[in-house]
Each structure stands twice: as C-alpha cells, then as structure tokens.
Amino acid sequence: MCGVTPYDSGHMGHAFTFSVFDVLVRFLEAGGQRVKYVQNVTDIDDPLFERARRDEIGWRELAERETQVHIRDMTVLGWRPPDAMPRVSDEIKRIVSASSKLHSSGYAYRTDALYFDVSKYRGYGRLSHRTRRSMLRKLRDEGLLGKVGPTAKRDALDFPLWRPSARDEPAWPSKFGEGRPGWHIECSVMAMHYLGEQIDIHGGGRDLQFSHHESERAQSESLSGKKPFARAWMHTGMVRYQGRKMSKSLGNLVKVSQALQRAPAAAVRLYLVSHRYGRDWDFDWQGLARSARLVERMRKFLADDTRAGTRKTPPGPALMAEFNAALADDLDTPRAVRALRAALRQRDAAALRAMKEILVGSAALS
Numbered sequence: 208m209c210g211v212t213p214y215d216s217g218h219m220g221h222a223f224t225f226s227v228f229d230v231l232v233r234f235l236e237a238g239g240q241r242v243k244y245v246q247n248v249t250d251i252d253d254p255l256f257e258r259a260r261r262d263e264i265g266w267r268e269l270a271e272r273e274t275q276v277h278i279r280d281m282t283v284l285g286w287r288p289p290d291a292m293p294r295v296s297d298e299i300k301r302i303v304s305a306s307s308k309l310h311s312s313g314y315a316y317r318t319d320a321l322y323f324d325v326s327k328y329r330g331y332g333r334l335s336h337r338t339r340r341s342m343l344r345k346l347r348d349e350g351l352l353g354k355v356g357p358t359a360k361r362d363a364l365d366f367p368l369w370r371p372s373a374r375d376e377p378a379w380p381s382k383f384g385e386g387r388p389g390w391h392i393e394c395s396v397m398a399m400h401y402l403g404e405q406i407d408i409h410g411g412g413r414d415l416q417f418s419h420h421e422s423e424r425a426q427s428e429s430l431s432g433k434k435p436f437a438r439a440w441m442h443t444g445m446v447r448y449q450g451r452k453m454s455k456s457l458g459n460l461v462k463v464s465q466a467l468q469r470a471p472a473a474a475v476r477l478y479l480v481s482h483r484y485g486r487d488w489d490f491d492w493q494g495l496a497r498s499a500r501l502v503e504r505m506r507k508f509l510a511d512d513t514r515a516g517t518r519k520t521p522p523g524p525a526l527m528a529e530f531n532a533a534l535a536d537d538l539d540t541p542r543a544v545r546a547l548r549a550a551l552r553q554r555d556a557a558a559l560r561a562m563k564e565i566l567v568g569s570a571a572l573s
C-alpha cells in the first residue's frame with residue numbers, strides 16, 4: 208500500500224487509513240493467511256520539497272522526522288508493523304532501470320523529461336471510473352496538468368517517469384540526465400520489487416486513486432506484461448473535521464497526539480475503525496468519547512475476568528461467526544464493532560479478546 212509522503216504526518220486521516228489496513232492484515236493473519244505487508248514511503252515528492260523549502264529545513268531531515276512521527280503514532284495505535292517500509296530515496300537505481308525499460312519498449316518518450324505515454328496503455332481511467340474530461344479536471348485542480356507541446360509532454364494525461372530536478376531539489380545521475388523520479392513510478396517499482404509483478408491487495412487513501420494508482424497500474428502492467436497488477440484495490444475515505452476535509456492548508460487537522468490526550472489509544476483506534484473504510488466521515492469529539500466509554504467497560508470486564516481466573520472457555524461460536532462474517536464482507540468494521548459490543552454484553556471474555564486483538568491490535572486500553 209501507499210504509505211505517507213512524510214511532510215505532515217500524524218493526523219486522523221492518516222491514522223484512519225493505516226488502522227483500517229491494520230485490521231485487514233490482522234484479520235487475514237488470524238484466519239491463517241501469510242501476509243507480506245509493504246508500505247511505501249514517498250520521500251521524494253513535490254509537496255515534501257515545497258514544505259522543506261517553506262520551513263527552511265533539509266528535505267531528508269523533514270522526511271525522516273515525519274516518518275518517525277508516523278511510526279510512533281501507529282505504534283501507539285497498536286499496529287502490526289509492515290514487513291517493509293521502503294523509501295524512494297533508497298530505490299533510485301531500480302527506478303531508473305524500470306524507466307529505462309519502459310523507454311526501450313516504447314511506453315515512454317523523452318522531451319524535456321521522460322514521460323509515460325498514456326495512449327500506449329488501454330484502459331487508463333478504468334480503475335478510477337473517470338472519463339478523460341474528469342481526469343483532466345482533477346489534474347488541473349491539483350496543479351499537476353503541466354505543459355503540453357513539442358518540448359514537453361505530448362498529451363496532457365502523460366506523466367513524468369524521470370525529470371530534471373529544480374535547483375534546490377536532490378538529483379541523481381541517470382541515462383536520462385541528472386534528475387529525480389516522477390511520483391507514480393516510485394510506487395510501481397517499490398511494490399513490484401518487494402511483492403512481485405502481481406500483488407493481491409493494493410491501496411491507500413482515496414485521493415490516490417487518480418492519478419497515482421491509475422498511473423501506477425498502467426506502468427506496472429506495461430512493465431511486466433501481466434494483468435492485473437493488483438487483484439484488489441482498497442481506497443479509504445477522507446476524514447472531515449467541522450464539515451471540511453482535514454488538511455494542513457485549511458488548518459483543521461486533528462493530530463493523533465491531540466486525540467491521545469483525551470482518550471486511551473484503544474479508544475482512538477476503535478473510534479477510527481467504527482467507520483466504513485471506503486466512506487468519508489466527520490471526526491467529532493463526542494464520537495471519540497463514546498468509544499472511550501466502551502473501551503473503559505471492556506477494560507474493567509477483562510480485568511475482572513483475569514482476576515477471577517475462570518476456567519478458559521472458548522469464544523462463543525455465534526459471536527465469532529458474526530464478527531468474521533462482518534470483516535469478510537468487504538471489511539465491514541462498523542458491523543465488527545457491533546459484534547464486539549455484543550460480546551461485551553454477553554460477557555464472553557474469550558470472544559472479546561479475540562475481537563479486540565483484530566480491531567485495536569496492541570493499542571492500550573487505558
């Protein structure tokens with residue numbers, strides 16, 4: 208999956224995405240699947256460079272600091288750490304060689320940068336169900352449209368694989384001149400290197416679906432000649448606060464650290480995953496407080512149960528069946544949280560422990 212671009216880590220939108228993926232990994236593993244979980248860290252990217260420039264800090268330093276914030280937050284929120292968290296800056300050689308392969312096989316052309324030729328790939332836009340017009344509109348809105356012309360890209364949808372770096376950006380040597388990778392190829396290369404040419408589940412925040420994942424899919428399938436690149440895609444919804452998408456530019460971010468001041472880690476986790484992964488939702492403090500009360504009841508009950516040392520009874524099969532059915536149904540975590548409430552009501556400690564393990568992982572109850 209696509210992890211953070213490390214420049215403003217640590218807010219609820221991030222925590223939601225990574226908590227959802229953590230539930231998925233834990234659910235699959237609890238069912239006996241072996242999971243290889245790779246989370247890309249995009250430490251070479253425009254927004255990161257812009258932030259570094261604005262804050263007058265080195266890009267590496269900023270990326271390292273924000274990656275650590277991300278890891279620290281998610282550790283507190285009880286994740287099972289990814290098996291690999293590759294960083295773009297460590298993968299440059301492989302990115303150059305993939306770009307070179309796309310160039311020599313006719314999928315890319317060179318003008319002022321090396322561009323991927325979208326017209327060579329059938330089905331660009333299908334992943335995000337977008338028409339050409341809607342793709343162009345989104346690129347324009349995000350300032351990613353770029354210039355079209357004989358010395359630039361041939362078509363507005365084409366995107367750079369390798370491009371010259373701006374004066375204060377890092378640059379690496381390559382057969383296409385000194386420069387740096389484009390955003391999408393970075394993730395194609397990391398995903399394919401760590402997971403293989405075809406992967407089972409790929410995902411990230413929904414804002415990545417177009418253009419990032421659409422482009423990643425086009426490049427990867429062009430590189431390997433195999434379809435599909437990913438058998439399933441999971442995109443998480445946006446978290447709003449006070450009616451608007453949480454974003455640094457609007458100044459309405461709720462940080463994980465702020466939530467942790469008001470509620471235990473398990474409550475923050477449970478509150479996050481009580482929302483369906485694909486939908487947008489509104490963060491509100493009352494919702495977090497409700498989850499905190501639930502977690503407190505769980506904590507008391509489990510502590511009493513441990514103290515009583517009652518004979519170990521297996522979890523109630525009906526409760527577990529409902530819980531598993533909920534998660535097997537396109538990861539319906541709100542329904543799984545209702546199953547957890549039922550386990551608490553029925554005072555089934557074994558079921559409650561098993562459900563807690565998947566929904567909140569190792570996050571602390573108090």
Ligand SMILES: [Zn+2]
Nearest residue numbers: 209247394419
């Ligand atoms: Zn990515």
